[in-house]
Amino acid sequence: MSNMNTLTLADLKPGQEGVVQMINGTADLKRRLSALGLVNGVKVTLGHTAPLGDPRAYEVLDYTLSLRNEEARKIVLQGA
Amino acid sequence: MTNKTITVALVGNPNAGKTTLSNALTGAKDSVGNYPRVTVSKRAREIQHKGWTIKLVDLPGIYSLTSQSPEERIGRDFIQDERPDIVLNVLDAGSLDRSLFLTTQLIEMGRPRIYALNMVDEMRKKGYSIDTASLSSMLAGPVIETVATKKQGVTELLDAVVAIADSGQLDDKPLQVPYDGHLEDAIDRVQKTVAELHPGEFESVQSRWMAIKLLEGDDEMLRREGEHGLLIEMVRRERFDLSHTHSDEVEIMFADARYGFIHGLLSEVRTRSLDPERRLSQTRLLDGVLLHRTLxxxxxxxxxxxxxxxxxxxxxxxxxxxxxxxxxxxxxxxxxxxxxxxxxxxxxxxxxxxxxxxxxxxxxxxxxxxxxxxxxxxxxxxxxxxxxxxxxxxxxxxxxxxxxxxxxxxxxxxxxxxxxxxxxxxxxxxxxxxxxxxxxxRLPVFILFAGAFFAQWAGTIxxxxxxxxxxxxxxxxxxxxxxxVRGGDEAFVMELPPYRMPSLSAVLYHMWDKAKDFLKKVAGVILVGSTVLWFMQAFPKEVAWSVDYDTQFAALEAQAESAERDAAIAKLANEQGREHLEKSYLGTVAHTVAPIFAPLGFDWRDTTAILTGLVAKEVVVASYAVIYAQGAEETEESNSLREALAANMNPVVALAFMVFILIYAPCVATIAVIRREAGGWHWVGFSVAFSMSLAWLLAFGITTIGGAIV
Structure with missing residues (x-):
């Protein structure tokens, strides 16, 4: 459960960088995200946002990954 | 010449240049390319090199070897069950961290490996350089730098394959991805049990792989070992203990450890000369425009x-x-x-x-x-x-x-x-x-009907x-x-690959592939479909005519030559054509099923047109031309056909008919492609039943409501 105080990937501003602390969600999602390099301690930067605000593109491990905000909210970043 | 054959499986991330590399290796003579996702037939291509026949098996692009997607399952099952002699791992040099995640799992599957460090040119642009020799020794297999689009490193790759084949060292060089102490202990215990349950069946690297997959909670592996209740119970307990002592899920612990291994490895072999100007890459510039929020x-x-x-x-x-x-x-x-x-x-x-x-x-x-x-x-x-x-x-x-x-x-x-x-x-x-x-x-049908019934508003209709x-x-x-359609909503997790200028050969190859698919379909379904339709329209040859056409023709022929006489002959011929169609097998079938369409206001003529439209929607107009005895050369622009239609149908039914034609069953060509792409006749059955019911209901609604208003 995320509350107002936890910072997630969905809270990043364009160009802002965050470090992954934890991923919530189903085991399936965790496996898919970790296969793409979203594991604890990895740096993620917000790049482009699609015209309607969703999905968004993130820079991670030298490549660009797009995620819907629904999933981005499950990725908790290290404290702000 | 010899029968020395070696099987090489090509594995790598999507967008790592696998297809291009595979085409470069084989000279693209018999291109296969993108894996047909549904029909899971693996097509291998053969290459002759230095006295060896290299069988190259193209596996689908994957990021991991779990059993989540069909692609991952195909890749995994092939390596696991068919044990290729060599695994050729294509690495995207520009994003090595992610590429190597798959490698850590390939290492655990225990086949000899060769690495193609592909797109090194892109990597250098990013300001990286790699100590290939050290990487090679750390990954226990030769690493070859390649640029597949320019065919660089292709011969070296084939040489590396042959070198391994010639040396006869088709056993894996032992290499383990190290895990945290508790994980290693658990792996040992599970591995021991696996080995006991399958005595003499697996090498130790295989049983270790199975133990790791079981501990990761891999559904497919748990299913395979499902009969060993003891093992399943043991795995469940180990997973429970591990996640409690570490307050993290086991699969995450494994993933973290793998990235830890990758991180350590790359920090030794990769150097980066950070050039801030170069960082503003071509892809970023293009994305700045193409992904712009308003543009x-x-x-x-x-x-x-x-x-x-x-x-x-x-x-x-x-x-x-x-x-x-x-x-x-x-x-x-x-x-x-x-x-x-x-x-x-x-x-x-x-x-x-x-x-x-x-x-x-x-x-x-x-x-x-x-x-x-x-x-x-x-x-x-x-x-x-x-x-x-x-x-x-x-x-x-x-x-x-x-x-x-x-x-x-x-x-x-x-x-x-x-x-x-x-x-x-x-x-x-x-x-x-x-x-x-x-x-x-379908457009000709709408042009015909809109013109016949709603002349002023044809365009709007x-x-x-x-x-x-x-x-x-x-x-x-x-x-x-x-x-x-069952299955949860899959997350939209998608890589946005760097922009790359497509090679002409890749584009031509995709075009040829689609053209070939299309021609095959024309040669198959359309050929059979049009033959059947023709047969049903043409037979039986002799029907019980309502009038004696032969006598009437003879009477007309006997008259003096005039424009009126020729017109009368043509009219009679069209009349005979119409009656023949009505009494042909097609007409008989239409008369039989017509009651189904009666509530919609359609008669046997409309039913015939609907049936012929199943072969191809264009045929509907041609059928009406024959039905209204207009001669088949009439088109949707024809006035006489419009008048004949308008005399026989009211506008409400015409609207219902247009909506019905829009929605009802896909044509045979589409049916064939649905069967192939959706993977089975049951989806075809569903598609036909669903669209038919929807078309019927909507047309019925229009006829009923429209009939009440008009």
């Missing part, structure tokens, strides 16, 4: 417009040539063959049917030129990114947009284009709603039909994703 969508729509405009304007020329060619061919054949059934079958059945379809080949080739260009350049992924929010509202994936729009042209290539959608569920929905998009073959087609497609998508 992005208009630009995308412009590209779409350009694609269709080119498809139809440029495509019109070769279409004319084909049309003329088919005409000449048809006349020549008609001139050579003696009059009779064989001639009728070949000229009116086969040449007319196949010729009428093959005319779309230029459209398909041009459309797929654009699609291949978008896909290979990296723009297709961006278009999905731009549109995903809108499409998601309707239970569709961002990538479903292009296939939907293509459906306005022809549903066949459109359904083939859904292959770009990875998620099985999203892809199935995109396939099933596609026939509702009003293809160009046709436009409304198109709007209705979009509404129905999107509405069905919502319905299907909620109630019919």
């Amino acid at each position: 992005g969508l208009p630009l995308f729509l412009f590209f779409m417009w350009l694609m269709f405009e080119t498809t139809f304007t440029v495509g019109a020329y070769p279409m004319d040539w084909i049309d003329a060619g088919v005409g000449v061919f048809s006349e020549t054949v008609a001139g050579i063959l003696p009059d009779g059934m064989v001639k009728d079958l070949i000229v009116d059945g086969i040449i007319a049917g196949v010729g009428g379809t093959i005319i779309f080949l230029p459209n398909i080739v041009i459309l797929f030129f654009f699609l291949a260009f978008f896909s290979e350049s990296g723009y297709l992924a961006r278009s999905a990114f731009l549109l995903d929010r809108v499409m998601h509202t309707f239970g569709l994936h961002g990538k479903a947009f292009i296939p939907l729009i293509m459906g306005f042209g022809c549903n066949v290539p459109a359904i083939m284009a859904t292959r770009t959608i990875e998620s099985e569920k999203a892809r199935l929905i995109a396939i099933l709603v596609n026939p509702f998009m009003c293809c160009s073959a 046709v436009f409304m039909i198109y709007m209705l087609s979009i509404v129905i497609a999107l509405g069905s998508a919502i319905f299907l994703s909620k109630y019919v």
Whole structure:
């Protein structure tokens, strides 16, 4: 459960960088995200946002990954 | 010359240049390319090199070896069960961290490995350099730098394969990805039990792999070992203990450890000369425009417009040539063959049917030129990114947009284009709603009916039909994703690969592949379909005529030559044609099923047109021409056909008929492609039943409500 105080990937501003602390969600999602390099301690930067605000593109491990905000909210970043 | 054969499995991430490398290796003589996702037949290609026959098996692009997607399962099962002699791991040098995640799992599967460090040119642009020799020793296998698009490093790769084959060292060099102490202990215990349960069956590297997969909670591995209750129970307990002592899930612990291994490895072999100017790469500049929040969508729509405009304007020329060619061919054949059934079958059945379809080949080739260009350049992924929010509202994936729009042209290539959608569920929905998009073959029917019944508003009516087609497609998508197609919504997790200039050979290859698919279909389904339709229209040859045509013809012939006499003869011939059609097998079938359509206000004539439209929607107009005894040369522009129609149907029923034609069952060509792409006749059955019911209900609604108002 995320509350107002936890910072997630969905809270990043364009160009802002965050470090992954934890991923919530189903085991399936965790496996898919970790296969793409979203594991604890990895740096993620917000790049482009699609015209309607969703999905968004993130820079991670030298490549660009797009995620819907629904999933981005499950990725908790290290404290702000 | 010799029978020394070695099997090499090609494995790597999507967008790592696997297909290009594979084509470069084999010289692209017998291209296979993108894996057909549904039919999981693995096609291998053979290469002769230094006295060896190298069997190259192209596995689908994957990020991991879990059993989550069909692609991952294919890749894993192949390495696990068929034990290829060598695994050729293609690494995207520009994003090595992620590429090596798959490698850590390949290492655990225990086959000798060769690494192709592909696209080193892109990597250097990013300011990296790699100590290949150290990487090679740390990964326990030769590392070859390649640039597949320029065929660099291809010979070296083949040499490396042969070197391993010649040395006879087809055993894995022992290498383990190290895990945390508790994980290692658990792996040891599970591995021991696995070895005990399968005595002598596995090498230790295999049982370790199985232990790791079991501990990761891999569904497929748990299912395979399902009969060993003891083992399953043991794994469950180990997973429980591990997640409690570490307050993290076991699969995450494994993933963290793998990335830890990768991180350590790369910090030793990779150096980065950070050049801030270079960081502002080409991809970033392009994305700044193409993914711009206000410019992005208009630009995308412009590209779409350009694609269709080119498809139809440029495509019109070769279409004319084909049309003329088919005409000449048809006349020549008609001139050579003696009059009779064989001639009728070949000229009116086969040449007319196949010729009428093959005319779309230029459209398909041009459309797929654009699609291949978008896909290979990296723009297709961006278009999905731009549109995903809108499409998601309707239970569709961002990538479903292009296939939907293509459906306005022809549903066949459109359904083939859904292959770009990875998620099985999203892809199935995109396939099933596609026939509702009003293809160009249905347009003549609407032009005819709108002209006959709603002359002043013809344009508006046709436009409304198109709007209705979009509404129905999107509405069905919502319905299907909620109630019919099983499986959870898959997360939209997609890589946006760097922009790359597509190589001409890759684009040509995709075009050829699609053209080949299309031609195969024409040769198969369309050929059979048009033969059957012809047969049903032409037989029985002798029917019980209501009037003695022969006598009447003779009487007319006997008259003095005049324009009136010729017109009367033509009229009589058309009359005979109509009666023959009514009494043919097709007419008989139409009379039989007509009661089903009676509530909609359709008679046997409309039913016949509907039935013939199953072969190809274009045929509906031609059928009406024959039915109203107008002669088959009448077109949708013809006034006499319009008048005949208007005299026989009221506008409400006409509207119902147009809506029915828009929605009812896909044509045979589309059915064939649905069967292949959705993977089974049951989806075809569903598609036909669903569209038929929907068409019937809507047409019934229009007839009933309209009838009450008018």
